[in-house]
Amino acid sequence: xxxxxxxxxxxxxxxxxxxxxxxxxxxxxxxxxxxxxxxxxxxxxxxxxxxxxxxxxxxxxxxxxxxxxxxxxxxxxxxxxxxxxxxxxxxxxxxxxxxxxxxxxxxxxxxxxxxxxxxxxxxxxxxxxxxxxxxxxxxxxxxxxxxxxxxxxxxxxxxxxxxxxxxxxxxxxxxxxxxxxxxxxxxxxxxxxxxxxxxxxxxxxxxxxxxxxxxxxxxxxxxxxxxxxxxxxxxxxxxxxxxx
Amino acid sequence: xxxxxxxxxxxxxxxxxxxxxxxxxxxxxxxxxxxxxxxxxxxxxxxxxxxxxxxxxxxxxxxxxxxxxxxxxxxxxxxxxxxxxxxxxxxxxxxxxxxxxxxxxxxxxxxxxxxxxxxxxxxxxxxxxxxxxxxxxxxxxxxxxxxxxxxxxxxxxxxxxxxxxxxxxxxxxxxxxxxxxxxxxxxxxxxxxxxxxxxxxxxxxxxxxxxxxxxxxxxxxxxxxxxxxxxxxxxxxxxxxxxxxxxxx
Numbered sequence: 237x238x239x240x241x242x243x244x245x246x247x248x249x250x251x252x253x254x255x256x257x258x259x260x261x262x263x264x265x266x267x268x269x270x271x272x273x274x275x276x277x278x279x280x281x282x283x284x285x286x287x288x289x290x291x292x293x294x295x296x297x298x299x300x301x302x303x304x305x306x307x308x309x310x311x312x313x314x315x316x317x318x319x320x321x322x323x324x325x326x327x328x329x330x331x332x333x334x335x336x337x338x339x340x341x342x343x344x345x346x347x348x349x350x351x352x353x354x355x356x357x358x359x360x361x362x363x364x365x366x367x368x369x370x371x372x373x374x375x376x377x378x379x380x381x382x383x384x385x386x387x388x389x390x391x392x393x394x395x396x397x398x399x400x401x402x403x404x405x406x407x408x409x410x411x412x413x414x415x416x417x418x419x420x421x422x423x424x425x426x427x428x429x430x431x432x433x434x435x436x437x438x439x440x441x442x443x444x445x446x447x448x449x450x451x452x453x454x455x456x457x458x459x460x461x462x463x464x465x466x467x468x469x470x471x472x473x474x475x476x477x478x479x480x
Numbered sequence: 481x482x483x484x485x486x487x488x489x490x491x492x493x494x495x496x497x498x499x500x501x502x503x504x505x506x507x508x509x510x511x512x513x514x515x516x517x518x519x520x521x522x523x524x525x526x527x528x529x530x531x532x533x534x535x536x537x538x539x540x541x542x543x544x545x546x547x548x549x550x551x552x553x554x555x556x557x558x559x560x561x562x563x564x565x566x567x568x569x570x571x572x573x574x575x576x577x578x579x580x581x582x583x584x585x586x587x588x589x590x591x592x593x594x595x596x597x598x599x600x601x602x603x604x605x606x607x608x609x610x611x612x613x614x615x616x617x618x619x620x621x622x623x624x625x626x627x628x629x630x631x632x633x634x635x636x637x638x639x640x641x642x643x644x645x646x647x648x649x650x651x652x653x654x655x656x657x658x659x660x661x662x663x664x665x666x667x668x669x670x671x672x673x674x675x676x677x678x679x680x681x682x683x684x685x686x687x688x689x690x691x692x693x694x695x696x697x698x699x700x701x702x703x704x705x706x707x708x709x710x711x712x713x714x715x716x717x718x719x720x721x722x723x724x725x726x727x728x729x
Contacts, residue, residue, distance in 0.1 A: 349581065
């Protein structure tokens, strides 16, 4: 399920970027003309930047009839050049770009490990098998075709904590032939513990009235969105054991 | 597109002003590679803050051992250790790039002291501590002391043998000061000797108190640098730069 989320997110981001790039290229190739009327532009207004098609793309310096230098360095406006000849200007721009590019590489090299470090719990979530098991009891505890409720205590590793105690409730049904159906008693709606009602032949959740079939499938029209989680149950050494 | 975003913010927050004062400020023509140590130190400090914050997401500043803080030793047998040590071990082995971030923090600490000493040496050799930059020099001295305190407090945090005994030695040296020695010792250690209380104390100092102080001081330091301008190589005066500095408010 987690993989699906990543796939959808990846498709959404790629399509957003792709659409943005396509629109930008189209705009560069076919600029939108501004004047709808056919009235001629007065001679005094020729060369006015306000009448250019891409007024929205102009910087505040252009709109204020300033040069880039005047805007950024009002102290130096009108002073002798001091090295801003075109050849130095090109060199300056190139070096600025290279420095920003190297800075970008540095930021990327730092950002990737940092993001992986922060997102570590997400990556560990989908690795599945924790290797821990919980013992539920001897096979004789589970008569054929009867729903038996068992609680178990187990130790799991979480973060730097080794052997954190967790307890859980599980409903087990002996299907015969050493096959067992082991359902988690945690309601998939908001996490309450469901109860097995033999007379109704259903699981009923006391919190919001959610109901499940004897196989743990959520009954439509009730709050739970998905079936009860299943544990892999097997018989080991005469005892029923579930994988956590 | 980026230009449009920039213009929108600029018209409301004067980004151009910030740009002109902070990023596009002029330096005298005689500056060379010796003048880069200050920026390098700032970059390393930012790196330490980032890597330190990330390490703090997984580190536990507790010297208590518990049934859940178990580390498998080199002999292959699990042994109970302090939660601090177990959390550092988890960072090294259990978290992706945890070892990378911890080592960056560790080596960054050494590098920042080296770069700061080079920076101080260059300022001293070029006489850039003289008028009107005396205040800047004083702020810098305090920053140096704080960076060294960062090192002292951070060294204890892994809570292994080397950390513990190094801290005991350092705190004993503080305790050997005449008159106020014993009081200094108990204030730094948080008690009669270095123990779990010291670890908590040092962690708070290292992650909360010292960063606050050093950010303020670095802010003052940078403000003074921009205000007074950069003194270029001694003996080589850049007349245009000096005139520009004088004419600025």
